[in-house]
Amino acid sequence: MTGDLLTAALDAVVHGWYVFPLRPGTKRPALHGERACPGTGPCAGGHRKWEERATNDPDRIRTAWSHAPYNVGIATGPSGLLVVDLDVPKDKGCSDAPDGATTFGALCERAGHAVPDTYRTRTPSGGGHLYFTAPSDDRMTNTAGTVADSVDTRAWGGYVVAAGSITPGGRYEALCDRLAAPLPEWLHTILKPAPKASQGPSGALTGQSRRYADVALVNEARNVAMAQHGGREAALFRAARALGRFVAWGDLPRHVVEQALQEGGEAAGLSASECRSTLRSALNWSITHNQARRGAA
Numbered sequence: 001m002t003g004d005l006l007t008a009a010l011d012a013v014v015h016g017w018y019v020f021p022l023r024p025g026t027k028r029p030a031l032h033g034e035r036a037c038p039g040t041g042p043c044a045g046g047h048r049k050w051e052e053r054a055t056n057d058p059d060r061i062r063t064a065w066s067h068a069p070y071n072v073g074i075a076t077g078p079s080g081l082l083v084v085d086l087d088v089p090k091d092k093g094c095s096d097a098p099d100g101a102t103t104f105g106a107l108c109e110r111a112g113h114a115v116p117d118t119y120r121t122r123t124p125s126g127g128g129h130l131y132f133t134a135p136s137d138d139r140m141t142n143t144a145g146t147v148a149d150s151v152d153t154r155a156w157g158g159y160v161v162a163a164g165s166i167t168p169g170g171r172y173e174a175l176c177d178r179l180a181a182p183l184p185e186w187l188h189t190i191l192k193p194a195p196k197a198s199q200g201p202s203g204a205l206t207g208q209s210r211r212y213a214d215v216a217l218v219n220e221a222r223n224v225a226m227a228q229h230g231g232r233e234a235a236l237f238r239a240a241r242a243l244g245r246f247v248a249w250g251d252l253p254r255h256v257v258e259q260a261l262q263e264g265g266e267a268a269g270l271s272a273s274e275c276r277s278t279l280r281s282a283l284n285w286s287i288t289h290n291q292a293r294r295g296a297a
Helices: 002-014 049-053 058-065 100-110 185-191 206-225 232-248 254-268 272-288
Strands: 019-022 071-075 081-086 120-122 128-133 143-148 151-154 159-161
Touching: 002 019, 002 058, 002 071, 019 058, 049 071, 081 100, 100 128, 100 143, 100 151, 100 272, 143 185, 143 272, 185 232, 206 232, 206 254, 232 254, 232 272, 254 272
Parallel strands: none
Antiparallel strands: 019 071, 071 159, 081 128, 081 151, 120 128, 143 151
8 A cells, every 4th residue: 555655646746746744544744743734724833844844856755655654645835736626515415505516617607618627636525626737926825615615725825635545435536647737817816815905094984985995896896897708707706705895894785786796797798697696605705704894903
């Protein structure tokens, strides 16, 4: 088994990726004192040594894997990767919620694109990982639910389990031998953080804040209405995320934002149902993540 896992680690290096050992039969880093990154957010300080020690040096890898049948972790940030994690709902047996692959496929269709043809793996749970090369000029980090439900991403601060690794649930399997494709621009647009309003003193005038929100609403709705085929879904998603913070802060009523962007999306050629679905998920995410008012201590 150790030989197979060593081969899996060296195969990852052939792709140009940086690897590190995971404890045998698990998804947890094997480095001394290390613990797995909680959730999908960027890891904090003391438990990201695996990212610093990940290597693409075949000699170091052979030495490490000579000690035990370690599973293989791929540090996505140092590897220049953004990996889309298509999850399976944990309560799939008693829920009608679609899995990540279904949701992502529908999102691609609404964006006017086929599901990207890239290197991919199947996870033991029945989910999947889609590998993309990350833009060199954008230090992207992990996300959870930003793209859609059951669709997370791993980049700087994250890692994925490589094909060939084995857990009690089964083996991670490569579904093709393709190179990782560049991250699609429409997906990159969705993953970009919503632009932040300039920070002001805690006593900033409410009237000034609302005027800023009104201007932003007009501009975002116009941008959505003018979006071209292939970028309409991403433009609507990004606009909703940008305006959601004003809803969270009380500067704009949610129904006003929904109506303006719904009209903009339909003017761009999206169907009413496509607009509603995108607006709901994007606004929910933005409102949840912008509860703290700007300027608060």
